[in-house]
Amino acid sequence: MFNSKIIGLGKYLPENIVTNADLEKIMETSDAWIQERTGIKERRHIVKGDGNSTSVMGVKAAKIAIERAGLTPNDIDFILFATLSPDYYFPGSGVLVQESLAIPDCPAMDIRMQCSGFVYALATADQFIKTGMYKNVLVIGSEYHSGGLDMTTRGRNISVIFGDGAGAAVLTRTENSNEGILCSHLHSEGKYAEELSLIGPNTGRWVPEILSANNPDDISYYPYMNGQFVFKNAVVRFSEVIHKGLVTAGWKKEDIGMLIPHQANLRIAQFVQKKFGLSDDQVYNNIERYGNTTAASIPIALTEAWEEGKVVQGTKVVLAAFGSGFTWGSVMIQW
Numbered sequence: 001m002f003n004s005k006i007i008g009l010g011k012y013l014p015e016n017i018v019t020n021a022d023l024e025k026i027m028e029t030s031d032a033w034i035q036e037r038t039g040i041k042e043r044r045h046i047v048k049g050d051g052n053s054t055s056v057m058g059v060k061a062a063k064i065a066i067e068r069a070g071l072t073p074n075d076i077d078f079i080l081f082a083t084l085s086p087d088y089y090f091p092g093s094g095v096l097v098q099e100s101l102a103i104p105d106c107p108a109m110d111i112r113m114q115c116s117g118f119v120y121a122l123a124t125a126d127q128f129i130k131t132g133m134y135k136n137v138l139v140i141g142s143e144y145h146s147g148g149l150d151m152t153t154r155g156r157n158i159s160v161i162f163g164d165g166a167g168a169a170v171l172t173r174t175e176n177s178n179e180g181i182l183c184s185h186l187h188s189e190g191k192y193a194e195e196l197s198l199i200g201p202n203t204g205r206w207v208p209e210i211l212s213a214n215n216p217d218d219i220s221y222y223p224y225m226n227g228q229f230v231f232k233n234a235v236v237r238f239s240e241v242i243h244k245g246l247v248t249a250g251w252k253k254e255d256i257g258m259l260i261p262h263q264a265n266l267r268i269a270q271f272v273q274k275k276f277g278l279s280d281d282q283v284y285n286n287i288e289r290y291g292n293t294t295a296a297s298i299p300i301a302l303t304e305a306w307e308e309g310k311v312v313q314g315t316k317v318v319l320a321a322f323g324s325g326f327t328w329g330s331v332m333i334q335w
Contacts (some may be wrong), residue, residue, distance in 0.1 A: 004129035004137070005180030006333070008069025008170035009303040012060035013290065014044045014052055018146075023160055028153040034160050035288075039266020043163030043291030045146035055087050055096035057166035058142035061299070062097060066138065069170040073101040076170075077134040079108040080125055082117030082141040082295040084198075084324070085148065086110060097140065114196075115262050115323020116186075117141055117295030122169070122319070122331050123184035129173050141295035142166035148198075150222040158223050161265075163291030167299025179334050183248040185241050186329040192233070195226040196324040234264065235271045237328040242276065242320050245330040255316050256282055257335075258305055262321035263287035263297035272320075284310065294323070311335055 019042040020031035034040055046052045058081060066073060081094035094108030113120040118141035125137040145162035149155060174180050200220035201207045238261065246253060253276045261269045266287050273283045284305045293300060298319055305311045315335040322328040 002130055002132060002173040002175060003177055003180040004126045004171045005174045006169045007172050008065040009306050010061040010064025010068065011167045011300045011303040012057050013165045014046045014050065016045050016047045017042050018045045026151055027156045029156050029160060038161055039288050040161065040291050041288045044165055046144055046164050053087050054083055054085050054142050054144045055093040055100065058093065058097050058140040058168065059100045061166040061168040062101065062138055062140055065168040065170045071136060071170065073103050075136050076103060076106055076138045078128060078137045079106060080111055080121040080137065080139045081108065082111040082113065082121040083143055084112065084114045084294055085144045113327050114325060115264060115294050116321040116327040116329050118298045119319055119321045119329040119331055120186055122181065123186055123329065125171050126181045126184060129171060135173050137171045138168065139171060140166065140168045141299045143294045143296045150219065155222055157227060158225055161292045163293050165290055165293040165296045165300055167296050167303055169299055182332045182334055183245060184329065184331045185244050187241065188325050188327045190325065192326045196230050198223045231265065231268060233326060234268050234322040237322045238268065238272045238320055239275050241328050241330040242318060245318060245332045249332040251316060253277060256318055257315035258311050259283045259318045260298055260301045260305060262323065263290065263301060264292050264322065
């Protein structure tokens with residue numbers, strides 16, 4: 001049995017910065033209102049015509065990660081692409097990445113687990129490496145939210161939260177059982193699926209049906225979130241799955257060198273930080289600059305923490321996520 005370890009990280013954010021002040025001009029909201037409820041000050045949005053898409057951003061992040069890993073694209077054996085906003089309904093974005101990287105023959109799989117996508121993808125990559133099936137796995141989290149948000153007062157509770165971006169990691173095998181991914185825990189609770197969802201279009205209600213209805217009040221094609229309910233569940237599940245990971249890895253909460261939570265809401269991260277008694281130096285947050293980038297949030301934050309020297313050899317890293325599904329999970333990494 002092998003362990004898997006991360007040997008390369010990369011990120012990409014669109015250049016267009018959308019501040020809370022910018023949103024004040026197009027909807028009834030305020031900088032104070034947004035910061036108080038989410039901690040967000042600004043986010044990145046794709047501008048039409050800038051050449052970006054979900055897969056394009058993923059490729060840009062992936063190229064950095066592959067170079068930092070000391071590999072070439074042809075060294076990649078397997079691609080896992082986590083997103084809730086793929087370029088197309090089908091095929092998945094993973095094959096578009098494979099083509100863009102000019103890898104002649106490489107399996108590619110999309111992971112559709114929304115906010116928990118990157119954690120699920122890491123756990124999947126870890127298992128493929130542990131069994132010896134693949135050696136070098138590229139894991140990408142990328143999201144293009146801004147094109148599908150209701151940027152009006154009607155949609156402000158959700159639209160102020162989300163941003164665009166991508167992050168990537170390259171994993172490889174190691175025979176050292178004391179380094180790399182030590183354990184992962186994945187969970188779901190489908191009875192709450194519609195509490196955080198985007199219902200239409202779907203296979204029971206295709207696009208032509210929606211268009212023929214010509215109903216401007218139909219908001220089913222915009223994201224829906226039962227905010228308070230999601231928050232209450234998130235703080236519980238975050239805490240549970242982090243605790244489970246610590247027990248399995250044999251770590252104490254004092255051992256945590258860096259907790260990188262999914263950047264859903266700064267208030268959730270602060271609640272979890274307080275519950276585990278962690279200092280500001282033990283938790284990495286960047287939601288104030290990027291908003292919630294869903295499957296991209298953890299790889300972007302992990303890349304930045306590494307770039308800033310906050311994740312180094314020997315650091316005990318905890319990744320945790322909660323999101324639509326409901327789904328949640330954690331990964332314990334000995335760097």
